[in-house]
Amino acid sequence: MAIIDLIEYVDENRNELVHRIPEYGSGEFRLGSQCVVRESQRAVFVRDGKALDILPPGRHTLSTANIPILSDLLAIPFGSKSPFRAEVYYINVREFTDMKWGTQQPVLFRDSEFGMIRIRAHGTYSMQIKDPQRFLVQVVGTRSTYMTSDIEDYLRSIIINEFNDMLGETLTSLLDVQGMSLDLATAAMHALSDDFDRLGLELRSFQISAITPPDEVQERIDQRSSMGILGDMRTYTQFQTAEAIGNMGEGGSGGGNLTEGAGLGAGLGVGMAMGEALRDAMRGDQAQSQPAQQQPAQAAAPGTRFCPNCGQAVAPGARFCTNCGHNLQITNACPNCQTVNPPGAKFCSNCGTQLT
Secondary structure, eight states: OOEEEEEOOOOOOTTEEEEEESSSSOEEEEEEEEEEEOTTEEEEEEETTEEEEEEOSEEEEOSTTTSTTHHHHOOOTTOTTOEEEEEEEEEEOSOEEEEEEEOSSOEEEEETTTEEEEEEEEEEEEEEESOHHHHIIIIITTOSEEETHHHHHHHHHHHHHHHHHHHHHHOOOGGGHHHHHHHHHHHHHHHHHHHHHHTTEEEEEEEEEEEEOOHHHHHHHHHHHHHHHHOSHHHHHHHHHHHHHHHHHHHSOHHHHHHHHHHHHHHHHHHHHHHHHHHHHHHTTHHHHSOOOOOOOOOOOTTOEEOTTTOOEEOTTOSBOTTTOOBTTOOEEOTTTOOEEOTTOSBOTTTOOBOO
16 A cells, blocks of 8 residues: 555535545555645544544644654654554534424424414524544544435434424414524524534524424414404305305306315305305395394194184184184085095095095
8 A cells, every 4th residue: 555645635525524534444654744634624633543633724744743642652663754554534624504404293282372283393503513533433433434414314303302392391382483483493502502512513503494383284274364354254154155156157167166176065065055155145234233033923722723714723612714704614524534624625635535
């Protein structure tokens, strides 16, 4: 293997956190070799599996003066230019601003306005490697390259756990989210700082893009808002009916749209609701201004008779109808079943016997 006299790493990937020189195995470095570290980098010098030192930005000469531990680890029987095997890990310490977090599944939340509902939350955050040696030892290990995608899922799970606990303690209703977004983001940063610090990372910023319920819950909230704007249930029903009629008119054949869109059963239900709503709309405030209708007539007293000519109720023992003057003593009774038939009937309404 060739002896490496210049150590540097320039063409880093935008999502690359750590890159090792050389990528495979260990390299042969000579005392006096040059190591170049740029402003957005830190270099961790490793020999025999032990991190010896962290090199800051600049040009460094590998010597016992720059890395004092080398004097204890290197036996120099071959002179001051003797090569030795080691690795250099370049740590990218710039701020990574394109990190995303979010709930994969809706979480249950106790809302003071809507009760138990499921919500989703998502946003972005930025992070930075704060302790290169700790991050290398505890997270990267001996991998030749380490990307943000390698740790993003793990960080997302940490964020979701802390965020759910913080949300349950801080937020009372979804209606308060807009006014509390900044406070929630600040609280999340404080809650997550220890978790990131344990990995050698620093959480630089935390943003909440949205906290929303599922689509079906959002639709119900929109309907409730519409009812609040229109005033009451009757007005809201009339508004929905007018919209439905307009949509049917635009579609050409209204019945076909109902049948295709919601099925026959739903179409019948919509038709009944539309009929009731239209009836209420036509009555409008007129029904409120009219006096209350009279109470329905009381049930006929026991023994009350009815005129066979006009059907008017007559008092027991009356000889003539007070409405049409019919002689109640003249009856057209069936000779077979004694059923009283209307005057002029030719056949009995009960048994069909011909009346004389």
